Amino acid sequence: MTNPVSLKNIRAGSGGVPLTQKRESLWGDAFRRLLRNRAAVIGGSIIIILILVAVFADQIAIMHYAKQNLVANNSAPEWVLKVFSTMRPYAQVNNDYPLGADYAGRDLFSRIVYGARISLTVAFIGPIISLIIGVIYGSISGFFGGRVDNIMMRIVDILYAFPQLLFIILMLAFFRSTFAKPDPGTFTYTMSQLDSRLGGMLFIFIGIGVTAWETMARLTRGQVLATREKEFVEAARTIGSSDLRIMFRHILPNIIGPLVVAETLAIPGYISTEAFLSFIGLGVNPPTPSWGSMISDGSAVIRTYPNQAVFPALALAITMFAFNFLGDGLRDALDPRLRGTQ
Amino acid sequence: MADLLNVQGLETHFRVREGYVHAVNGVDFHLKEGETLGIVGESGCGKSVTVMSMLRLIPVPPGKVVAGTAMYQGKDLLKMSPDEIRHIRGAQISMIFQDPMTSFNPVLTIGRQVAEPLEIHMGLSRKAALNRAAEMLAMVGIPNAKDRLNDYPHQFSGGMRQRVMIAMALTCSPQILIADEPTTALDVTIQAQIVDLVKRLRDELGMAIIWITHDLGIIAGLADRVNVMYGGLIIEAAPVKPLYAAPLHPYTQGLLHSLPRMDETEQRRLVSIDGLPPVLMTKPTSCPFAPRCTFAYERCLQENPPLINLDGNHQVACWVDTKTGRPRE
Numbered sequence: 001m002t003n004p005v006s007l008k009n010i011r012a013g014s015g016g017v018p019l020t021q022k023r024e025s026l027w028g029d030a031f032r033r034l035l036r037n038r039a040a041v042i043g044g045s046i047i048i049i050l051i052l053v054a055v056f057a058d059q060i061a062i063m064h065y066a067k068q069n070l071v072a073n074n075s076a077p078e079w080v081l082k083v084f085s086t087m088r089p090y091a092q093v094n095n096d097y098p099l100g101a102d103y104a105g106r107d108l109f110s111r112i113v114y115g116a117r118i119s120l121t122v123a124f125i126g127p128i129i130s131l132i133i134g135v136i137y138g139s140i141s142g143f144f145g146g147r148v149d150n151i152m153m154r155i156v157d158i159l160y161a162f163p164q165l166l167f168i169i170l171m172l173a174f175f176r177s178t179f180a181k182p183d184p185g186t187f188t189y190t191m192s193q194l195d196s197r198l199g200g201m202l203f204i205f206i207g208i209g210v211t212a213w214e215t216m217a218r219l220t221r222g223q224v225l226a227t228r229e230k231e232f233v234e235a236a237r238t239i240g241s242s243d244l245r246i247m248f249r250h251i252l253p254n255i256i257g258p259l260v261v262a263e264t265l266a267i268p269g270y271i272s273t274e275a276f277l278s279f280i281g282l283g284v285n286p287p288t289p290s291w292g293s294m295i296s297d298g299s300a301v302i303r304t305y306p307n308q309a310v311f312p313a314l315a316l317a318i319t320m321f322a323f324n325f326l327g328d329g330l331r332d333a334l335d336p337r338l339r340g341t342q
Numbered sequence: 343m344a345d346l347l348n349v350q351g352l353e354t355h356f357r358v359r360e361g362y363v364h365a366v367n368g369v370d371f372h373l374k375e376g377e378t379l380g381i382v383g384e385s386g387c388g389k390s391v392t393v394m395s396m397l398r399l400i401p402v403p404p405g406k407v408v409a410g411t412a413m414y415q416g417k418d419l420l421k422m423s424p425d426e427i428r429h430i431r432g433a434q435i436s437m438i439f440q441d442p443m444t445s446f447n448p449v450l451t452i453g454r455q456v457a458e459p460l461e462i463h464m465g466l467s468r469k470a471a472l473n474r475a476a477e478m479l480a481m482v483g484i485p486n487a488k489d490r491l492n493d494y495p496h497q498f499s500g501g502m503r504q505r506v507m508i509a510m511a512l513t514c515s516p517q518i519l520i521a522d523e524p525t526t527a528l529d530v531t532i533q534a535q536i537v538d539l540v541k542r543l544r545d546e547l548g549m550a551i552i553w554i555t556h557d558l559g560i561i562a563g564l565a566d567r568v569n570v571m572y573g574g575l576i577i578e579a580a581p582v583k584p585l586y587a588a589p590l591h592p593y594t595q596g597l598l599h600s601l602p603r604m605d606e607t608e609q610r611r612l613v614s615i616d617g618l619p620p621v622l623m624t625k626p627t628s629c630p631f632a633p634r635c636t637f638a639y640e641r642c643l644q645e646n647p648p649l650i651n652l653d654g655n656h657q658v659a660c661w662v663d664t665k666t667g668r669p670r671e
Contacts, residue, residue, distance in 0.1 A: 146403070231444040237399060238439075239432030239459045239510065249458075253449045 030257075033333040040329020046322035054116040061110035062098070066287040069105035076100035080307050090304045100307045102297060108308065111289035112315050118278075118290045119271050119319055121201065122208065126270030127263040129209035134216025135252075135259065141217065142224030143247055153221065156214050168207035168273065172282045175203045200285035204277060208270055219262050223255035230254075257334035264327035268320035275316055291316045345413075346517060346550055347373040347396075352410035354388075354395040357403055364622040365391045367574040368409070370649070373518065378544065378551040380565035380582070382558060382597070386619055388574040389554045393520050396420075397435060398427050414518075433463035436511040440523040442503035446495035452479075453491025456510045463514050478509040482539060501532035505539065512543060519544075520552045525560060537564055558601060562586055567655075570594050573620050573630025576649060580656040590658040590665075592635045629661070637662040639669065 034040050053060055075094035081087055094101065099108040141152040175191075183189060195202040227233065228251060236250045277283040278292030286293065291312040298309025354366040366388045373379050381389045394400045396412045396419055412419040414435070419427060431437075436459070439445045446455060456478060457471035466474065472491055479487035482505040495503060504524060511519055521540065525533040537560055544551055555561060561568055561582065568585050570578040570593065578591040589595045596615040617634035620626070629635070632642040641661050649659045650670075663670050 231439065231441060232447040234399065235437075235439060235445040235507075236447070236458075237431070238397065238437040240428045240430070240462050241432075241458070242428060242462075245462070250447050250450075254447065 030330075030333040034329050037329040037332060039325040040333070043322040043325030043329065046318060047326060050116055050120060050319060050322070053113055054120045057113045057117055061107075061113045063107050063110050065106065065111045065114040065289045067106060067110075069101065071105065072097065072101045073103055073105035074101065074301070074305055074308075075105070076305070076307055084306050084310075086303075087305060087307065099311050100305070102294075102308050103301065106287075108294075108311055111294060112291070112312055115289045115291045115294060115312065115315065116319075118199070118201065118284055118288070119274065119316070122204065122270050122274040123267045123319075123323065125205050126208045126212060127267060129205065130212035130216045130266070131259070131263055133209065134213035135220050137213065138217035138220025138222075139224055139247055139252070142221035143228060143243070143251070145225070145228075149221070153218075156217055159211075160214050164211040165273070165276070167211055168277065169280075169282060171207050171210070172203050172277065175206070176282075196285065199288035200283065204274055204283060207277070208273055212266065212270065215266065216259070216262070220255065220259060223258055224251055227251045227254050261327060261331040261334055264323060264330055267323040267327070271316070271320055271323070344375065345372045346375045346377075346415075348411075348413045349392075349396060350411050350413075352392060352395055352412065353408045354391050354400065354405060355408055356400075356405050361623055364625045365405075365574055366395060367622070367625050369571075369574070369576055371569055371576060371579065373550050373552060375517075376544075376548050376550055377567065378553060378565045380561035380568040381552060381554045381571060382556065382561055382568055383571035384556055384619060387571045389571055390522050391574075392571070393437075393522065393552060393554065397431055397437070397520075398422075399431075429463060432459040432511075432516075433514045434516050435518040435520065436514070436516040437520045437522060438504070438507045438511045438524045441527045442500055442507050442524075443527070445507060446503060448495055451492050451494055452498065452506055455495075456491075456506060456513060459510065459514050474513060475509070478513050479506065481543070482506070482509040482512075484509070500528055501535065504528060504532070504536055508536075508539065508543070512547065512549075515547060516549055518550045518552065520554070522554045523556070524553075525557070526555070533560065540564070558586075558597060570597070573626055574622055575626070575630065575646075575659065576657075577631065577659045578657065579649065580658075584656050588665075590652065590656065591631075591660050592637050592662070592664055593631050595664065629659075637664060637667060641669065 034044075072092070072094050074091055075097060076084075076087060076091045077095045077097060077100065078093055080100050081091060081093065091100070097107050097109065099112070101107055102111070137152065137156075141149045175195075178188060191202070224247075228246075233246060233250055236246050241249070274283060274290065275292030275295065278290040279296040281293075281296070283292055284290045294312035295309050295316070298305070298307075298312065302309050349372070350370050352366055352369045353364070355362040356365055357363075369388070369392050371379070371381075381392070383389050391400060391405075395405075395407045395410075398407070398419065400407070407420055410420065414430070417426075419430065422430070446452070453472050453475050456475035457466075457468070460466045460471040460474055461468070464471075476488045476491055479490065484490055484502065484505060490498075495506075498506060507524075519540075524540075525536050528536060540551065540553075541564060543549075551564075553561065553565060565582050567579065567581050569576045570585075570591065572593050578585070578589065578594045580590075585594065586598065589598055593615070596613065599613040600615065602612060615634055620630050620633070622630075626646055628644055629638070629642045629647055632638040635642065637660075639662070645661070647659045647661045649657045651657050661669055
């Protein structure tokens with residue numbers, strides 16, 4: 001180390017990049033690109049705020065989501081009446097409720113805050129389920145190829161051909177009726193208990209899980225098929241790597257980018273599926289607040305009390321936008337074609 | 343010295359829509375300890391497929407090794423279980439490839455990739471393996487080896503990557519290094535560096551080398567023996583000096599005539615071999631080179647000449663004695 005300057009020059013060999021700058025991993029590099037994307041940063045920030053809201057719902061909500069006050073039912077604060085002036089003849093003014101109260105006199109704001117829990121849980125559980133099942137299934141199919149691939153993909157095709165939402169609805173209806181009044185100690189009883197413990201979300205997870213992995217499996221399979229023909233996979237074989245090692249050490253890190261992007265962009269789909277199921281009454285059990293069931297309740301009185309549908313809908317829309325923005329940003333940041341460029 | 347590797351009657355087919363391509367049609371060769379064997383031939387003559395078949399690296403399907411044995415340390419590589427052969431690859435027989443730009447995993451650091459054979463075969467811990475990887479990188483002439491372990495492949499130039507690949511191939515001190523056209527993708531000055539590096543490492547570590555190339559110039563300065571391949575067959579095998587001084591097969595002669603020579607006094611036009619290499623949809627029943635050969639006579643078109651031994655080590659597969667231009671016998 002007699003001459004540090006010349007050493008730096010040696011390292012600067014490729015492309016004249018001054019290597020005095022800190023060397024970053026590929027993920028660090030992607031993260032830097034993500035931070036330069038304003039929409040993605042806004043989306044990401046909103047998601048972080050939402051997560052905080054969901055986690056600290058007990059502190060943020062001004063009252064319990066199920067607390068009723070029949071005296072204040074369908075009331076609204078002054079500023080809401082200013083915005084929705086058509087409400088004025090029907091609603092009583094009550095400034096204790098920041099966004100108003102619903103037909104049972106429950107605070108809309110608190111219910112939206114607690115509703116974030118449901119939506120975000122779906123937003124994170126959905127991808128976990130579909131990633132685990134889809135990536136494993138797709139990897140096996142793509143990696144082994146041939147007949148295995150053919151059979152596995154035809155199964156996916158068959159499942160894909162069935163309308164997903166209809167499938168979930170049928171399944172939920174089936175589960176709910178099967179598990180409605182089981183005897184204690186049986187499997188169905190345990191499932192039923194678990195479901196009610198989760199506020200009715202268990203079956204929603206299962207419903208989303210059994211349909212969402214198919215897209216993931218197809219994507220993974222395609223990526224694996226493309227990557228396994230790369231020379232470095234052959235090189236890995238020549239040094240004696242096992243199939244498992246090639247799969248997890250060499251192929252998976254190369255395809256994880258597109259998978260993460262696809263999954264992030266699929267999150268709004270999961271959230272809207274949950275909202276839709278709650279909207280048609282198959283979602284979470286009342287009085288657990290879900291944005292979907294709140295919109296459903298609100299839509300019944302949308303002419304007279306538009307605030308009851310508009311605010312949860314707004315929350316839903318903002319959340320879905322945020323995930324879309326973040327997903328778009330991630331795609332740009334992780335796109336291999338942009339890798340190595342400024 | 344004993345044969346380290348002995349390949350007999352190796353045949354490999356590839357299934358295509360029209361039938362089977364007979365890529366390798368009964369190749370015999372052997373490799374002694376510490377010896378450097380050159381395999382020369384034009385594109386598509388079966389050089390790479392031969393060694394890939396031996397290590398069972400050809401994709402099945404469409405490829406299939408249909409016959410032959412490859413004895414290594416008393417065991418047939420072609421009959422080993424997948425697990426056994428996996429422990430040979432990279433540990434005892436390792437390989438370097440033509441294109442150092444695509445042979446590295448772009449998302450893993452160089453250190454982890456060079457250390458990988460050690461983790462697989464020697465069961466070293468990550469840290470010990472990385473230390474050894476740094477030593478190997480220093481040995482192949484990477485400056486600041488320890489610092490560069492955390493770099494990614496794209497931060498290395500082509501020549502550097504080829505050095506890294508050599509380091510990776512040699513981490514487990516293999517008995518045999520197979521070099522599949524390792525200098526083809528590099529420019530000439532870098533080629534010379536890589537060849538020198540391999541020579542130095544061979545002398546230090548004493549491994550045997552199989553060097554596949556179409557560049558006769560490189561082989562001349564590197565190999566002890568040379569096998570010339572054509573149409574999935576070895577058509578001439580000889581120690582390097584006699585082969586260059588007195589090639590016997592018309593194809594080898596053609597190859598050597600098509601190269602410029604430094605020691606040539608008079609100017610001449612470079613000679614090219616007329617015609618194209620055969621498409622091997624059937625196993626050749628006549629001499630595969632006959633349609634392009636100036637010496638060919640009826641027998642060449644009817645029977646495929648076997649590899650015959652002439653004066654000790656020089657073997658050739660040709661019905662014609664090219665010195666006299668007359669059929670043998």
